[in-house]
Each structure stands twice: as C-alpha cells, then as structure tokens.
Amino acid sequence: MGKTLELGRRIELCSMDQHCENISLGLYRREKGDLQQVSVHSYAVGENINGRIEFVTNALAQLAGMVPDVDDLHWLQFECSGFHVRALKRCFLDVCKLEQGRPLPVKPLSVQDKKAGCLVSVVQHGSGVYEVTSAASDDRAIKRCEALAKGFAKVCEMQVDENKKNQIAFTCGCNHDDLMGMLMFRAQNVRAAMREEEMSATRGVLAAPSQQK
Ligand SMILES: [Zn+2]
Structure with a gap:
C-alpha cells in the first residue's frame, strides 16, 4: 500500500514491453507542490527490470524534453512547470517501443x-x-x-x-x-494515434495493478 501511495496514480500503461520480457510498464503521476511529475515503474521482478526502467526514464526525459526532480531522479517534470499529459502519454508509449541500449532516435522538425x-x-x-x-x-x-x-x-x-x-x-x-x-x-x-490511444486506455482499465506481472 505504501508503495502505491508513493507512486501516485497510474496515467498510462505499456501492457507488454517486447524489449524486456513482456513486462508491463506503468507511467505514474504525482503532485509536488504546484508541479506534476511522472515516474516509470513496473511491478515485475527480474534482473533486467531496473535497467529497462532506467532506459525508458532517460529516453522519456530526452525525447519529451523533461528534467528530473532535484531530490529524486526517478521523477520527471517539464521545464515549463506545466503538464502536457496527452503528449506525454503518447511519448511514453512510443519510448517503450525503443530497443534497450540502442542510440535514441533523432526527431527532426x-x-x-x-x-x-x-x-x-x-x-x-x-x-x-x-x-x-x-x-x-x-x-x-x-x-x-x-x-x-x-x-x-x-x-x-x-x-x-x-x-x-x-x-x-x-x-x-x-x-x-x-x-x-x-x-x-x-x-x-x-x-x-487516436485509435492506439483508445486501445491503450481500454487495456489500462482491464489490467489493474494487482493483476499485473
Ligand atoms: Zn509547457
């Protein structure tokens, strides 16, 4: 229970990470003062899990343009102090599709x-x-x-x-x-993109945290 509270609320779910033992990865949101922060977490246990979470967190920070909390590097926030939740959720799902250890893609304008x-x-x-x-x-x-x-x-x-x-x-x-x-x-x-978002939302409802690996 303590862990759930610390994590805040799950706002997005990658139900099957094909680059890491098909585990499910969640994106969690918490409030710190006026700021909204997110963290990547998995309930799965295994030797590769922490490395995967670190990779996804770093990739999300770089590709979505976020910075870590000064006190806790696991929590990310936008530099603008705003919260672009839909864009962030989309980025998270796309980042989960990246193969572990590969250089991050360059995204030109x-x-x-x-x-x-x-x-x-x-x-x-x-x-x-x-x-x-x-x-x-x-x-x-x-x-x-x-x-x-x-x-x-x-x-x-x-x-x-x-x-x-x-x-x-x-x-x-x-x-x-x-x-x-x-x-x-x-x-x-x-x-x-909208179709995939809807599918992900449905999966999120179906897979309660207690039922995840
Ligand atoms: Zn902003």
Missing part, C-alpha cells in the same frame, strides 16, 4: 510528407507558438499543413490560431521542440 508531396517543417516562433510550413506552396501542401497543425492540436493538446490555421501554440507559453519532433509522426497519422 522537418520531414518528407507524402500527402503534402514535399518537405514539411514545424517552425518555432517563440513563447510556445509553432507554424507548420511546406516547401511547396500549392493548395494541397497548404491544406496538409493545416491538417498537420490540427493533428498537433489533438496529440499535444495545443491551440490552433483561428486566423492562421497552420499555427498552433502550447497554452503554457513555453517552447517544446522535443515534444514537437517526437510527435511529428503522430500528428501526421493522427487517426492511427
């Missing part, structure tokens, strides 16, 4: 986009504002940039600029280049 038919980029304008731009300027590319902005709005819970539909902003007013790079692929494939 410019990618080739099939539907736009050209290179699309996320340009940071400061204060958490981002614009999705395309190398081509035809209708198809412009529409696609707007769709991508909408995708980011969903995946990262950002606000779309009403007057400029290819522009989105984090409500915390801070930049999150790492999150944008990490979730570019998800914004491009937002339907699949």
Whole structure:
C-alpha cells in the first residue's frame, strides 16, 4: 500500500514491453507542490527490470524534453512547470517501443510528407507558438499543413490560431521542440494515434495493478 501511495496514480500503461520480457510498464503521476511529475515503474521482478526502467526514464526525459526532480531522479517534470499529459502519454508509449541500449532516435522538425508531396517543417516562433510550413506552396501542401497543425492540436493538446490555421501554440507559453519532433509522426497519422490511444486506455482499465506481472 505504501508503495502505491508513493507512486501516485497510474496515467498510462505499456501492457507488454517486447524489449524486456513482456513486462508491463506503468507511467505514474504525482503532485509536488504546484508541479506534476511522472515516474516509470513496473511491478515485475527480474534482473533486467531496473535497467529497462532506467532506459525508458532517460529516453522519456530526452525525447519529451523533461528534467528530473532535484531530490529524486526517478521523477520527471517539464521545464515549463506545466503538464502536457496527452503528449506525454503518447511519448511514453512510443519510448517503450525503443530497443534497450540502442542510440535514441533523432526527431527532426522537418520531414518528407507524402500527402503534402514535399518537405514539411514545424517552425518555432517563440513563447510556445509553432507554424507548420511546406516547401511547396500549392493548395494541397497548404491544406496538409493545416491538417498537420490540427493533428498537433489533438496529440499535444495545443491551440490552433483561428486566423492562421497552420499555427498552433502550447497554452503554457513555453517552447517544446522535443515534444514537437517526437510527435511529428503522430500528428501526421493522427487517426492511427487516436485509435492506439483508445486501445491503450481500454487495456489500462482491464489490467489493474494487482493483476499485473
Ligand atoms: Zn509547457
């Protein structure tokens, strides 16, 4: 019981980690003053478990742009002091798909986009504002940039600029280049991302902590 309280509430579950003995890994949230922090934990026992938790924690910190708590390195928080829960949950599930020990992927802010038919980029304008731009300027590319902005709005819970539909902003007013790079692929494939999110939520309900390995 004490352990459960220390861990806070589980907000996401990777029910089967294929890179570590199919264990389940949970992402837990706690409040520290005004701050919201998260920690990766597994109830599984085994010699590889701690190493895996450390890898996932470090990867999440780097790829989602988080920093450890000064008193307890197992807890991570966003530098903006805000909490981007949906983006974070998505990053966690994607990080759990990374093979142990491999170098972390580089997530550029410019990618080739099939539907736009050209290179699309996320340009940071400061204060958490981002614009999705395309190398081509035809209708198809412009529409696609707007769709991508909408995708980011969903995946990262950002606000779309009403007057400029290819522009989105984090409500915390801070930049999150790492999150944008990490979730570019998800914004491009937002339907699949939402489907996976729903499936994960269902699994989370089915697998209570006591039933996990
Ligand atoms: Zn923020």
